[in-house]
């Protein structure tokens with residue numbers, strides 16, 4: 447009966463997907479930069495994931511969920527922080543699915559250098575534009591492999607590598623410059 | 628042996644510290660870094676940054692309230708997305724007409740619910756129980772007074788539920804509700820035991836229906852007949868508490 451099938455589906459979702467809720471929340475927290483919005487976005491994303499659950503095949507549930515959460519975060523940014531959805535200078539790929547290529551571009555390095563008030567690494571990471579911020583978070587905090595980061599962010603591995611490189615270069619210069627290195 | 632120039636090494640430094648390089652390249656890089664006064668410190672600085680991030684950056688964890696809220700939302704979604712029509716095609720009308728036929732035709736012949744019918748009813752009732760917990764619609768008439776709740780059903784349903792006050796037994800009456808089950812209004816009485824809700828659904832009796840105790844999907848159900856009425860208590864309270872509730876209810880109605 448349909449009702450029982452739905453309950454089974456729900457139980458399976460809770461077993462397979464919900465163990466990655468902390469990772470989902472952390473990613474949303476870094477992208478929205480506050481707790482209440484992160485919670486809203488994650489809840490919406492989990493319901494979305496539940497509706498798409500039939501499209502999930504055995505495999506990497508964590509990457510699957512994070513991909514959906516990331517999309518929800520970008521939707522949220524598009525609605526609430528459109529100014530943050532800038533494309534990266536000299537990268538040239540409008541990489542945000544479902545959004546028009548933004549008009550402004552940004553040089554992450556110059557951005558961090560301009561924030562001489564920031565010394566702590568977490569604040570510096572928060573100042574990175576979202577496409578650089580997310581690769582740092584996924585790699586350093588979630589310890590995802592390049593292959594998984596590519597799956598979550600929907601870009602080729604080569605782009606993942608160049609973004610990681612740029613993000614680290616920008617962080618290092620801003621951080622080392624404050625006498626921490 | 629394979630030798631790399633500094634710029635080739637630099638291009639691979641991130642992949643090196645991320646352990647994403649094939650072992651052969653990794654060995655070449657390790658060799659180069661040990662001997663190169665420029666690339667070596669560069670790699671060390673990258674590692675320092677990584678350790679700095681991992682050592683100083685907060686690890687965010689989903690708040691417990693969010694986890695709870697998501698589980699509830701999922702449950703609501705699961706209940707809502709099961710199409711009503713597909714769930715139980717006309718079971719109530721079917722059961723009722725069958726019962727009527729038996730009662731009229733053979734006066735005294737008893738009729739037991741088949742197991743599959745009982746399962747269907749149990750599923751329907753758990754479904755209604757869940758809806759009552761998750762929505763904003765726990766009661767239509769919110770009152771702890773049996774003399775307010777009972778008359779409320781008059782004219783709204785053909786079935787007149789026995790409403791009793793069980794506060795002194797530890798099961799305060801919260802109110803009453805009319806649930807639509809298979810398109811038919813079914814009275815439900817709402818009681819509480821601490822934070823647990825107990826719904827008592829009132830259906831036509833299944834003549835000769837035995838007292839039944841079921842557990843379905845983690846919910847406890849108790850079924851018994853009172854005259855023309857078949858009562859079903861559904862709750863996520865413990866088995867013992869629900870048994871205690873049914874004993875108190877039946878003592879109060881004298882059934």
Ligand SMILES: [Zn+2]
Nearest residue numbers: 633663665666
């Ligand atoms: Zn070198």
